[in-house]
Amino acid sequence: MKGLTDMKFKKLASVFVAGALALSMMAPAFALGGGGTTTTTPTTTPTTTPTTTPAASGDSSETTASVAVTSTTNVPTLNVAVATTGAIAINPYRLTIEINGEDAQNVLYSAPIYAVNESNCKVEVALSATVTIGGDIVLVGSAEEVQTEEKDAKNVYLTLVTSPVEDNESAEPADDDDDSRVLTFEESGTAYSFGGEDDELEAIILEAGDEEANYFAMQFVGDANTNTSDVWTTADTLSASIVLTFAPLALDEEA
Numbered sequence: 001m002k003g004l005t006d007m008k009f010k011k012l013a014s015v016f017v018a019g020a021l022a023l024s025m026m027a028p029a030f031a032l033g034g035g036g037t038t039t040t041t042p043t044t045t046p047t048t049t050p051t052t053t054p055a056a057s058g059d060s061s062e063t064t065a066s067v068a069v070t071s072t073t074n075v076p077t078l079n080v081a082v083a084t085t086g087a088i089a090i091n092p093y094r095l096t097i098e099i100n101g102e103d104a105q106n107v108l109y110s111a112p113i114y115a116v117n118e119s120n121c122k123v124e125v126a127l128s129a130t131v132t133i134g135g136d137i138v139l140v141g142s143a144e145e146v147q148t149e150e151k152d153a154k155n156v157y158l159t160l161v162t163s164p165v166e167d168n169e170s171a172e173p174a175d176d177d178d179d180s181r182v183l184t185f186e187e188s189g190t191a192y193s194f195g196g197e198d199d200e201l202e203a204i205i206l207e208a209g210d211e212e213a214n215y216f217a218m219q220f221v222g223d224a225n226t227n228t229s230d231v232w233t234t235a236d237t238l239s240a241s242i243v244l245t246f247a248p249l250a251l252d253e254e255a
Contacts, residue, residue, distance in 0.1 A: 075248075076119055076120050076121035076248045077119060077120055078119045078121075078123065078246060078248060079117075079118040079119045079120075079209065080115060080116070080117050080118065080119060080123065080244075080246050081115065081116050081118060082113075082114075082115040082244060083113045083114055083115070086110060086111070086113040086218075086220075086240070086242075087110060087111065088108070088109070088110040088220050088238050088240070089106070089108070089109045089110065090107075090108055090156070090224055090232075090236065090237075090238065091105070091106060091107050091108065091109070091224075092107060092154075092224045092225065092226050092228070092232045093226070093232070094107065094226065097109070099111075100170065107223055107224045107226060108156070108158070108220075108221075108222045108223055108224050110219055110220035110221075111219070112165075112171070112172050112173065112217040112218065112219045113217065113218045113219065113242075114165075114168035114215060114216070114217050114218075115168075115215070115216055115217075115218075115244065116168055116209075116214060116215050116216075117206040117207070117208065117209055117214040117215075117246075118209035118214070119208060119209055119246075119248065120208055120209065120210075121208055121248045121249060121250065121251055122205060122206060122207055122208055122248070122249040122250070122251060122252075123205075123206050123246045123247065123248060123249060124195065124203040124204075124205055124246070124247045124248075124249050125195060125203055125204040125205070125206060125216065125244060125245070125246055126193070126194065126195025126196055126199075126203045126244070126245040126247070127162060127181070127183075127193060127194055127195060127204075127218075127242065127243070127244055127245075128191050128192070128193035128196070128242070128243045128245075129160050129183060129185075129191065129192055129193070129240060129241065129242045129243070130189060130190065130191045130192070130240065130241045131158060131185040131188060131189075131238060131239070131240045132188050132189055132238075132239045132240070132241075133156075133188040133237070133238060134235060134236060134237035134238070134239070135154070135233060135235035135236035135237060136154045136230065136235075136236055137154050137155075137156050137236050137237070137238065138153055138154060138155050138156065139155075139156055139157075139158060139185055139186055139187060139188060140155045140156070140157050140186070141157075141184060141186045142157060142184075143157050143222075143223055145157065146223045146224065146225050147225055147226070147227055148225065148227075152228060152229055152230040153225060153228055153230075154224070154225055154228055154230060154232060154236055155224070155225040155228075156222060156223070156224045156225070156238065157184075157222045157223045157224075158184070158185045158220060158221075158222040158238065159175075159182050159183060159184045159185070159220070159221050159222055160182070160183045160185070160192075160218060160219070160220055160221075160240075160242075161173045161174075161175045161180065161181075161182050161218070161219050161220075161221050162180070162181045162182075162183075162194075162204065162216060162217070162218045162219075163175070163177065163179050163180040163181065163204070163216060163217065164179050164204065164206060164213045164215065164216045165215050165216060165217045166212075166213075166215065167215060168215050168217070171215070171217060172217060172219055173216070173217040173218065173219050175221070179204065179205075181194045181195075181201050181204060183201075195245070203247075204216060205249065208251060218242065220238075220240065
């Protein structure tokens, strides 16, 4: 009996030892503070898998795939400011008039009309202008024809001078350099132009808005007959219409 009892006791002791070992191995799973459990999740580094479209599959030894390609075209923003009005003073009796704050006796004068290119590209400027006469004015084609022996002729020589300028405050266009364009009006109601497809005079080029030489000026210049015996009246007038066309041009390639 004693041997049997000792054997049972050893079996029970073994069960207790195994149970204690199992409890000791489970102990880390219990929270130390609140009676709940904490679970530790292994940290992994996320990975990104490229998105691809599988090529077509089939029974042959070749497969095909297609790629769609799109494009964008960068275009400039045209931004050109132009004065909308102008005036011509005809002064055949050489009366004193004020020009740029000073007294003058010009027989024919107009203040410059300015435009400025504020675009992010160069622009090509084409111009068309028409002059219409009123009263008894006669347009002539040269300054030499203004003063004639015919005392009753109200002759007027009129040109429109256009060129790039340095500012839009007081600069007047030049009429004698490569960038100048001069139109002479010989007929009332007829359009005279430069920069068009059929014009002899080429367009004016203005630099981009953040560069120099992006201003240009237009000015009517000419003469009127001061020797006529026919009295000039307020009905003797000149009116003009100017149409400007601006087209974008590529910037110069930087060195």
